[in-house]
Amino acid sequence: MVFAVNFTMATFWIAFLLWSVSGAALGQAPSVDNPRGLIGRLHEILARSESSNANWGIQIVSLSSGRTWFETNSHRLFVPASSAKLFTTALALNRLGAEFRVQTSFLAQMPPNQEGVLAGDLIVFGRGDPSIRSGDAGPGTKSTLSALAKDILNSGVRRIRGDLVCDTSYFREPPYGPGWDWDDLVEGYAAGATALSLDDSSVRLRIRPGQNPGSAATLLLTPSIPTLMVLQGTVMTVSTNDRTRIHYARLPGQTQLRVRGMIGVGSAEWSDEVSVPAPVRYFGELLLMELQKIGVVVDGNVRTVDWLEREAIGDLDATWRELGTYGSEPLGDLLPRMMKPSNNVQAQLLWLLCGAESESKNPVPGALRVVGQTTSDASRRLLTEFLTATGIPAGEVQLLEGSGLARANLVTPAAFVQLLRYMNQHRSAQAWHRAFPVGGRDGTLRTRFTQPPAKDNVWAKTGSLRNVHSLCGYVTSADGERFAFAILRNQVLASAGIARAEIDSMVTAIAGARTRE
Numbered sequence: 001m002v003f004a005v006n007f008t009m010a011t012f013w014i015a016f017l018l019w020s021v022s023g024a025a026l027g028q029a030p031s032v033d034n035p036r037g038l039i040g041r042l043h044e045i046l047a048r049s050e051s052s053n054a055n056w057g058i059q060i061v062s063l064s065s066g067r068t069w070f071e072t073n074s075h076r077l078f079v080p081a082s083s084a085k086l087f088t089t090a091l092a093l094n095r096l097g098a099e100f101r102v103q104t105s106f107l108a109q110m111p112p113n114q115e116g117v118l119a120g121d122l123i124v125f126g127r128g129d130p131s132i133r134s135g136d137a138g139p140g141t142k143s144t145l146s147a148l149a150k151d152i153l154n155s156g157v158r159r160i161r162g163d164l165v166c167d168t169s170y171f172r173e174p175p176y177g178p179g180w181d182w183d184d185l186v187e188g189y190a191a192g193a194t195a196l197s198l199d200d201s202s203v204r205l206r207i208r209p210g211q212n213p214g215s216a217a218t219l220l221l222t223p224s225i226p227t228l229m230v231l232q233g234t235v236m237t238v239s240t241n242d243r244t245r246i247h248y249a250r251l252p253g254q255t256q257l258r259v260r261g262m263i264g265v266g267s268a269e270w271s272d273e274v275s276v277p278a279p280v281r282y283f284g285e286l287l288l289m290e291l292q293k294i295g296v297v298v299d300g301n302v303r304t305v306d307w308l309e310r311e312a313i314g315d316l317d318a319t320w321r322e323l324g325t326y327g328s329e330p331l332g333d334l335l336p337r338m339m340k341p342s343n344n345v346q347a348q349l350l351w352l353l354c355g356a357e358s359e360s361k362n363p364v365p366g367a368l369r370v371v372g373q374t375t376s377d378a379s380r381r382l383l384t385e386f387l388t389a390t391g392i393p394a395g396e397v398q399l400l401e402g403s404g405l406a407r408a409n410l411v412t413p414a415a416f417v418q419l420l421r422y423m424n425q426h427r428s429a430q431a432w433h434r435a436f437p438v439g440g441r442d443g444t445l446r447t448r449f450t451q452p453p454a455k456d457n458v459w460a461k462t463g464s465l466r467n468v469h470s471l472c473g474y475v476t477s478a479d480g481e482r483f484a485f486a487i488l489r490n491q492v493l494a495s496a497g498i499a500r501a502e503i504d505s506m507v508t509a510i511a512g513a514r515t516r517e
Contacts, residue, residue, distance in 0.1 A: 037513065038069070038070075038477075038509060038510065038513040038515060039069065039070055041509045041513075042058075042060075042070050042506055042509060045502060045505050045506055045509070046072070049494075049502055050498050050502070051489070051491075051492045051493055051494040051498075051499065053491070053493075054489055054490065054491050054492040054493065054494070054499075055073065055076075055078065055489065055490045055491050056072055056073060056487075056488075056489055057072065057073040057074060057076055057078045057412065057413040057486070057487075057489075057490075058070060058071055058072045058073070058074065058413055058485075058486065058487050058488075058506075059071040059074040059413040059414050059416075059417045059485065059486050060417075060483055060484075060485045060510065061417050061421065061483065061484050061485070062481055062482070062483055063421060063424060063474075063481075063482040063483065063484055064481060064482065066421075069483070069515070071413070071414075073413070074412065074413045074414040074417075074486075075396065075412050075413075076413075077396070077410035077411065077412055078410065078411060078412065078413070078470070078488040078490050079407050079409060079410065079465065079468045079488075079490050080404060080409055080410075080411045080416075080463050080468075080470050080472075080488060081404045081463030081464050081465040081468045081469070081470055082342045082344070082347075082403070082404040082461065082462060082463040082464065082470075083411075083416065083461050083462070083463035083471070083472045083486075083488070084399055084402070084403070084404035084409050084411065084463070085338070085339060085342065085347045085402070085403065085404055085461055086416065086419060086420075086461050086472060087383065087397065087399060087402075087411075087419065088347050088350055088351045088402035088403070089335055089338075089339060089350075089432065089435055090419055090422075090423050090426075090432070091351070091354050091379070091382060091383055091386055092331060092350045092351075092354055093331070093332075093335075093423075093426065093431060093432055094386055094389075094426070094428070095354045095357070095358070095382060095386075096331055096353075096354065096357065097331065097428065098330060098331055098332035098428045098430075098431035099330050099331070099332065100330065100331040101327040101328050101329065101330055101331070102127050102128060102129040102130070102131075102327070102328040102334075102353065103127055103129075103325045103326070103327050103328075104124065104125065104126050104127065104129055104132075104148065104196070104325060104326045104327075105124075105125040105127075105322050105324075105325050106122060106123070106125075106151070106152055106155055106157075106322065106323045106324045106325065106326075107122070107123040107124075107125055107167075107316070107320045107321065107322055107323065108120060108121070108122055108123070108320070108321060108323055109121075109319050109320055109321070110321070111156065111321065111323065112156045112157050112158065112159075112323075115158065115159075116156055116157055116158025116159060117158065117159045117161060118157050118159065118160045118161060118162070119161050119162070120161065120162040121160070121162035121163045121164075121165045121300070121303075122152070122157060122160045122162070122163075122164055122165065122323075123165045123167050123305075123316075123320065124152075124164070124165065124166050124167065124196065124284075124287065125167045125170070125195075125316075126166070126167065126168055126170060126194070126195035126196030126197070127170050127195055127353060127356065127357075128170065128171065128193075128194075128195050128197065128349040128350070128352055128353040128356070129197065129326075129328045129349075130197060130200075130328075130334060130337075130338065130343075130345070130346035130349040130350065131144060131328050131329060131334055131337070132144050132145055132148065132196075132197060132198050132199075132283075132328075133145060133198070133199055134198060134199055134223055143290075145198060145286060145287060145290050146290050146293075146294075147326065148287070148290075148326040149287060149290035149291050149293075149294055149296070150294060151324055151325070151326045152291065152296065152323075152324065153291075153294055153295075153296055154324065155323040155324030156323065157296060157323065158295070158296060158297070159296070159297040159298075159299070160296070160297070160298045160299060160300065161299050161300070162299070162300045163298075163300035163301050163302070164284060164287065164288055164291070164298050164300065164301070164302050164303070165303045165304075165305055166196050166281070166283055166284040166287075166302065166303070166304045166305070167196075167304075167305045167310070167316075168194045168195035168280050168304070168305070168306050168307070169195070169305060169307045169309070169310035170195040170356050171193075171194065171195045171307065171352045171356055171375045172307040172356075172373070172374050172375050173307070173352075173374040173375050173376055175192030175193055175201075175279060176190070176192055176193075177193065177348050177376075177400070177401030177402070177403060177405060177406060178376060178400040178401050178406060178408075179401060179405070179406025179407060179408045179409070180401070180405045180406060181405075181407075182252060184405065185252055185275060186248065186249060186250045186257075186274055186275055187273070187274065187275060188202035188272070188273025189273070189343075189344050189345075189405075190275065190344060190405060191275035191276065191279065191345050192275065192276075192279040192345075193345050193348035193349050193352065194279050194280050194283075194306075195356075196279075196283045196284075197279065197283065197345065197349060198279070198282060198283040198286060198287075199223075199282075200273075200343060200345040200346065201275055201276055201279035201282065202273040202274060202275050202276065202345075203221050203222060203223055203224075203225075203229070203273070203276055203282075204221070204222045204271050204272070204273055204274075205220075205221060205231075205248060205259070205271060205272050205273070205274050206219075206220040206221070206222060206269055206270070206271045207219055207220075207235050207246060207259075207263055207269065207270040207271070208220070208263075208269050208270075209237045209263045209264060209265050209266065209267050210237035210265070211237075211265070212237065212265065213237055213238055213239045213265050214236065214237065214238075215236075215237045216235065216236060216237070217234075217235040217236065217237050217263050219231050219233075219235060219259055221257075223286065225276075225282060225285055225286070227285070228255060228276055228277065228278055228281060228282055228285065229250075229255050229256075229257055229276060229277060230255055230257070231257055231259060232256050232257065232258050232259070233248075233258050233259040233260045234259075234260065235260065235261045235262060235263055236261075236262045236263075237262070237263060237264075237265050238262045238263070238264055238265065239264065239265060240264045240265055240266055240267070241264075242262060242264055244261070244262065244263045244264050244267055244270060245261045245262055246259070246260075246261040246262075246263070246270055246272075247259070247260055247261050248260075248272075248274065250274070250275075250277065252277075253277070254277065255277055257274060278304075280304045280306070281302065281304055284302035284303075284304060285302055287302075288302055331431070332428070332430075332431035332434070334346075334350075335350075335431060335434075335435035336434055336435045338350065338435070339435040339436060339437065339443070339461065340436075340437045340442055340443030340444070341443055341444065342437075342443070342444050342461075344403035344404070344405055345403075347402045347404070348401055348402050348403045350402060351376070351379050351401060351402020351403070352375045352376065352379060352402070354378075354379050354382055355375040355376060355377070355378030355379030355380075355381075355382060356375050356378065358378055358381075358382055359373075359375075359378050376400070376401060379402065380399065380400075383397070383399060387415075390418060390419060390422040391418060391422070392415045392418050392419065393415075396411065396412040396414065396415040397410075397411050397412075397415050398410040398411070399411075404463055404465075405465075407465065407468075411488075413472075413486035413487070413488055414486075416472045416486035416488075417484045417485065417486050420472065420473065420474065420484035420485075420486075421484050424474075424484070433459060433474075436459040436460060436461060436473060436474075437459070437460065437461065437462065438456060438458070438459055439454050439455055439456065439457060439458030439459075439460070440454070440455035440456060440458075441455075441456055444462040445458065445460065445462065448500065448504055449504060449507070449508065453478060453508070453511040453512045454475070454504075454507060454508045454511040454512075457475060457476055457511050458473065458474075458475050458507055458511065459473050459474045459475075460472060460473025460474065460475070460485075460507070463488075464496065467490065467491055467492050467493065468489070468490055468492065469488075469489045469492055469496065469499040469500060469503060470486075470487065470488040470489065470503075471485075471486075471487050471500075471503050471504075471507065472485065472486040472487070472488075473485065475507050475510050475511050476511065477510055477511065477512075477513050477514065477515040477516075478511070478512055478513060478514050478515075479514045479515060479516045480516070481515045481516055483510055483515075485507065485510065487503050487506060487507070489502075489503065
C-alpha cells in the first residue's frame with residue numbers, strides 16, 4: 001500500500017515536470033530550472049489553480065541582479081484593469097514632477113472696480129484638479145471648494161454682474177474615457193472626468209431602514225441637488241432575517257436615479273457612491289452656494305462651457321485677464337489619494353492633464369492647438385515617448401485611457417516589470433513608492449497580505465474587472481532581495497476571492513523565500 005502511494009506521487013511529479021517542459025516549448029507555461037524551492041512553489045500554485053483554463057501572465061525579476069526568476073507569457077498582452085494606473089502615475093511624475101500643482105484660474109475681461117463689482121462674467125477655468133471637495137463628500141472630508149471660493153473673494157470680487165461660467169475646455173473630449181462600458185456610468189467609480197471636478201463627480205446615495213417591517217426606507221442623496229438628480233422608487237423595510245438588497249440605475253442623459261430593494265429593520269445605514277449626470281454644473285451650483293456663504297453676489301446664472309462650445313464661440317484670448325488662481329497640493333501628495341483606493345476619476349484626470357499640459361502653448365488658458373486631436377491623443381503620444389525612454393518595446397503597451405476601466409487596454413507583464421524597474425531609479429522614485437498600496441496596511445491591499453512575511457512588505461497596485469485580476473509591484477524576500485513582479489490573469493471564471501488568493505499566494509511565496517545564492 002505504501003509502495004502504491006509513493007508510485008502514484010512519483011507518477012504525478014514526472015507528469016507535472018513533463019507538462020511544464022512541454023508547455024514552455026509552446027509558450028504556455030514557464031520553464032523549470034529548479035523544481036524545488038521558490039520556483040517549484042510557484043509552479044505548484046499554477047498547477048493547482050481553480051481556473052485551469054484562465055490565462056496567466058507572470059514575470060518576477062530581481063531588482064539588484066536583473067535576473068528573471070520566473071515568467072510565463074511575459075510578452076503576451078493582457079487586460080490590466082486598474083494596474084494600468086501605474087503607467088498613468090509614472091507618466092504624470094515624469095512629465096510634471098512631484099512638486100507640480102494643478103491650477104484653477106479665475107478670469108475676467110476687466111478687473112473689478114473699487115467696490116469689488118465685476119461688470120461681466122467671471123470664468124472659472126479648470127485644468128483637472130482631482131482634489132476639490134465639498135464638505136459633504138464624506139466623514140472627515142475637508143472642504144477645499146470653500147478655499148477656492150475664498151480665493152475668488154481674495155482676488156477682489158464682491159459682486160458678479162454677469163454669469164458664473166465654468167469652463168472645462170482645457171480637456172478636448174467627452175467626460176467618459178474611451179472604452180468605458182455604458183452600464184458602469186451610473187457608478188461612482190465611472191463618473192465623468194472633467195476639467196472642473198468636484199467630489200470625483202459623485203454623490204452618496206444613503207438608505208435608512210424604517211422603524212417597522214413593511215414601512216418605506218428613507219432615501220437621501222448627499223449633497224442633494226434636486227435640479228441635477230432626483231430619486232425615484234421605494235425601498236421597503238423587511239425583517240432582520242432578510243438580507244438587504246439594493247438596486248439602482250440611471251440611464252445616460254437622464255436625471256432620474258431609480259432605486260428599489262429592501263433593507264433589514266435595525267440595519268445600519270446603507271450607502272454607495274453614484275455619479276452625477278452633469279458634473280460641471282454640479283461643480284458650478286455648489287461653488288455658487290459657497291460664494292453666497294461668504295457674501296459674494298452673483299447676479300447672473302451658472303453657465304458651463306466645454307471644448308465644443310469653446311470652439312463655437314471662440315477661444316479665450318489676451319483680453320481675458322487672470323484675476324487669481326487656486327492651486328492644488330503637490331502632485332506627490334495627490335498620487336497616494338488616487339493610487340491607494342484606486343480612484344478611476346482621479347486617474348483619468350491626471351492622464352488628461354498630462355496631454356493638455358503638453359499641448360498648451362499660450363499663457364492665457366485655452367483649448368488644445370492641434371486641430372482634430374483629443375486630449376487622450378496627446379496623452380497617448382506622450383506615453384509612447386515615455387515608453388521609448390524606459391526601454392519598453394513598441395507593441396507591449398496599449399492604453400486608451402488612464403484609469404484601467406477600458407477592456408481595450410492591453411499590457412504585457414514584462415512591460416509592467418520594466419516600468420517598475422525604471423521608476424525605482426527615477427528622480428521621483430520617492431513619490432512613486434509612496435503612492436503604492438501597502439499589504440496589510442492601507443488602500444486596496446488593506447485586507448490582503450495581513451500576516452508575515454508579506455505584511456508591510458508588499459507594495460503593489462491591484463486591478464480588477466469582471467474575469468480580470470492583476471497585481472504589479474514590489475516585494476522583498478526573506479533574505480532581503482527586492483523583486484519587481486507582475487501577475488495578470490484574464491478570462492478567470494473563479495470567484496474574485498479565489499483568484500486573488502492564488503495571486504497572493506505567489507507573492508507571499510516570494511516574501512518567505514531565501515533567494516540569495
